[in-house]
Amino acid sequence: MSVRRIAVVMSGFPRRSETFALGELLALEERGALAAVFATKPGESGLTQPGCERLSRKVRVLPQGDAARQAAFVAERLAGLRVGGVHGYFAHTPAEVAARAAGMLGVPYGFSTHARDARKVAPGVLAERARKAACVVACNTDVAGEILRAGGAVHLLPHGVDLRRFRPRPLEASGELRLLSVGRLVEKKGFHVLLDAAARLDFPFRLRVVGDGPERERLSEMVETHGLAGRVTLEGALTHAELPEAYAAADAVVVPSVQDSSGDRDGLPNVVLEAMACARPVVASRISAVGCAVADGETGLLVPPGDASALASALRRLAGDAALRGRLGRGGRVRVERDYEVGRCTDRLYELLTGVYC
Amino acid sequence: MSTTPDTTKQGGAVAYVLKGYPRMSELFIASEIYRLERLGVRLRLHVIKPADEARQHGIVARIKSRPEYLPPTGSLTKTPLRRWLAAHLKDFLPGVRGVARRRPAGLARAAAAAFAQAVRARRSFWSWPRKVYLKEFLQAATVADRVLRAGDVRHLHAHFCHGATTVAWLASLMTGLPFSFTAHAKDIYCESLNPAGLLRRKMRAARFVVTCTDANREHLLKVEPAARVHCVYHGLNAEFAELLGGAGGASRPHVAEERGPLRALGVGRLVEKKGFDVMVEACGILRRREVPFEAVIVGESGEHEAEIRRRIEALGLGDSVRLAGPMEQTKLFEEYRSAGVFCLPCRVLENGDRDGIPNVLMEAMACGLPVVTTPVSGIPEIIRDGVNGRLVPPDDPAALADALLRIDGDRQLAQSLSTRARATVRERFDGERFAAELAALFREVLS
Numbered sequence: 001m002s003v004r005r006i007a008v009v010m011s012g013f014p015r016r017s018e019t020f021a022l023g024e025l026l027a028l029e030e031r032g033a034l035a036a037v038f039a040t041k042p043g044e045s046g047l048t049q050p051g052c053e054r055l056s057r058k059v060r061v062l063p064q065g066d067a068a069r070q071a072a073f074v075a076e077r078l079a080g081l082r083v084g085g086v087h088g089y090f091a092h093t094p095a096e097v098a099a100r101a102a103g104m105l106g107v108p109y110g111f112s113t114h115a116r117d118a119r120k121v122a123p124g125v126l127a128e129r130a131r132k133a134a135c136v137v138a139c140n141t142d143v144a145g146e147i148l149r150a151g152g153a154v155h156l157l158p159h160g161v162d163l164r165r166f167r168p169r170p171l172e173a174s175g176e177l178r179l180l181s182v183g184r185l186v187e188k189k190g191f192h193v194l195l196d197a198a199a200r201l202d203f204p205f206r207l208r209v210v211g212d213g214p215e216r217e218r219l220s221e222m223v224e225t226h227g228l229a230g231r232v233t234l235e236g237a238l239t240h241a242e243l244p245e246a247y248a249a250a251d252a253v254v255v256p257s258v259q260d261s262s263g264d265r266d267g268l269p270n271v272v273l274e275a276m277a278c279a280r281p282v283v284a285s286r287i288s289a290v291g292c293a294v295a296d297g298e299t300g301l302l303v304p305p306g307d308a309s310a311l312a313s314a315l316r317r318l319a320g321d322a323a324l325r326g327r328l329g330r331g332g333r334v335r336v337e338r339d340y341e342v343g344r345c346t347d348r349l350y351e352l353l354t355g356v357y358c
Numbered sequence: 359m360s361t362t363p364d365t366t367k368q369g370g371a372v373a374y375v376l377k378g379y380p381r382m383s384e385l386f387i388a389s390e391i392y393r394l395e396r397l398g399v400r401l402r403l404h405v406i407k408p409a410d411e412a413r414q415h416g417i418v419a420r421i422k423s424r425p426e427y428l429p430p431t432g433s434l435t436k437t438p439l440r441r442w443l444a445a446h447l448k449d450f451l452p453g454v455r456g457v458a459r460r461r462p463a464g465l466a467r468a469a470a471a472a473f474a475q476a477v478r479a480r481r482s483f484w485s486w487p488r489k490v491y492l493k494e495f496l497q498a499a500t501v502a503d504r505v506l507r508a509g510d511v512r513h514l515h516a517h518f519c520h521g522a523t524t525v526a527w528l529a530s531l532m533t534g535l536p537f538s539f540t541a542h543a544k545d546i547y548c549e550s551l552n553p554a555g556l557l558r559r560k561m562r563a564a565r566f567v568v569t570c571t572d573a574n575r576e577h578l579l580k581v582e583p584a585a586r587v588h589c590v591y592h593g594l595n596a597e598f599a600e601l602l603g604g605a606g607g608a609s610r611p612h613v614a615e616e617r618g619p620l621r622a623l624g625v626g627r628l629v630e631k632k633g634f635d636v637m638v639e640a641c642g643i644l645r646r647r648e649v650p651f652e653a654v655i656v657g658e659s660g661e662h663e664a665e666i667r668r669r670i671e672a673l674g675l676g677d678s679v680r681l682a683g684p685m686e687q688t689k690l691f692e693e694y695r696s697a698g699v700f701c702l703p704c705r706v707l708e709n710g711d712r713d714g715i716p717n718v719l720m721e722a723m724a725c726g727l728p729v730v731t732t733p734v735s736g737i738p739e740i741i742r743d744g745v746n747g748r749l750v751p752p753d754d755p756a757a758l759a760d761a762l763l764r765i766d767g768d769r770q771l772a773q774s775l776s777t778r779a780r781a782t783v784r785e786r787f788d789g790e791r792f793a794a795e796l797a798a799l800f801r802e803v804l805s
Contacts (some may be wrong), residue, residue, distance in 0.1 A: 196786065225744045227745035
């Protein structure tokens, strides 16, 4: 039996919006496969996710500097340990640091990629980095396609969702359609499109937008100018414990993602899988990998990204049809149980990474 | 953005097919054309009916494209076919010959489509094929011939999805060029204008369909779910936007400073769907309650004018309700600025005819005039009751009178409706943005 373990290089860690990273690292840690975790920059403080403190003891924030310096620091820390490989958790700086450190240690490297991280790297550099890696893990088909086009091999492993934490709970009928949207308040989440659509709705509804971010001011101004005060609330971020409650209290979950002005877009936002796990119908933009999880008319409704009119139509359709909402919600739950159960997803990640590095 | 207009210029022109142009009541079309030109989309205007309006909006003079008119025709429905052909065929034959030379197969396809439609749409099994499709076929041939001669047209686009779109569709069959159309109001909802599934057939054949409200879009998608239908609002027209910009935003005196009688303003053609008879009835109620008021209705004459006048007469409102006729934008702008409340009690007619989002409603809101209207068709997409305007049921003069009184009596409400109405138009109905969306649709087919 091998006793070699894996070192992981993160970006900022921990981060509230990257629960999936925490879950995956914990899965490696619990099985004794994690040698060390490095973060290329400091994470957010005051997070409440369980397991966070258990890992944070293992996390070392690298001194600020270029990738070469950070890699030297990693290599120095790992020297003498039985490390089988260094894995960058994102395709940009973390992967670069991982590759350099692995080179110094004479072990293989690899990296995971999610969405924007792949687009932060010049295509030529990404191609080179992917070809030389011992393994590349993509969490959705959108970003996997980018690696394939760059000429690398890629393993497709979704993050998965915790089916005990997010489970279907009954919801009392109401005269209003209760909508929920979750995500950082940044352009690519498309909340501005959702507010445009909401302003067009002519039936009773409520919309809770959960999350915080730089667009907050612009969005609350829109709520005001669109005459949506009282119907739409920007609630800020919720705690780990409150999020499942929010899904349970919603009739439908909206994921209005768009490609932002810099070309960035979501991969497969976790909110999609969480909503489906809670058996809530998802109304989502047909963008990047969202369509892999949301089957139009089976687990949710898909609309063209950025099209407020089409989004309003889809919401109107759900508002008038409780049976449809029920059917889409159940379909979503069946789908995540089959393809996105988190334990099975992290098992596969564990097997893949230990197979490559250990 | 700055480089795209040039590529369009190299890519070719869009031929617009319009029933009439310029029309006082269709400023939104002139405004769209003006904005598309400024966005670098090259247009050729083909107009089916001769210009018959003496007055026109100022913006029309600033449009570079000159309209090309088709040969004039009389009504075919009311004339025996032989007499009509004897009078008009000679004007259309050169077009037919031109297309026959260049695109004989296309001409045959269009002839087959027009004839099939004429047969399908006949009034009863024993009736003759409908003649109107012969006329539209001949008109299409003239458009097609001109388009082929021009040589630079890559796409056809029609406004209103009945006659003009049928002409564009047939011209598209003749030339092999793609076409699209904008559907507005009556043309969508009156089935008699597109009998025997004609609208569905045109939607299938079109590259894309544009319409100006979500409500229209949903209706159209029910007609043909597989079509590509885009909702592109009109937004505030270019001329009005300039007037508003010139007034520096302070387009209307602060609501709270006003005193004096209630001044109600209605704007629209005098047709039944605008519901001005209900406005007159509401004025009658105000009179009975001895509320001092004056009312003005601005708009060109229509089939409902006699009925409206009859009611004004019957209620003895001749001294306080004035029908002011059509108005240019600058004068209308003054009306918006001096009124106290805007009133447009729209209704849906039995034949399905209805407004979309009335452009005048948007204009009134842009001026910060509190509005009272009804929740029909696309109006709920712009007005949320009690927030940026008031919604009352259609055909309910009492509710309308109450809403007018409430706004007149509650300065705070009036102020808040006014502020939010202004914000709604500014944030959500910017015409430049929608023109850019339309230009992007054209660019897609031109590239």
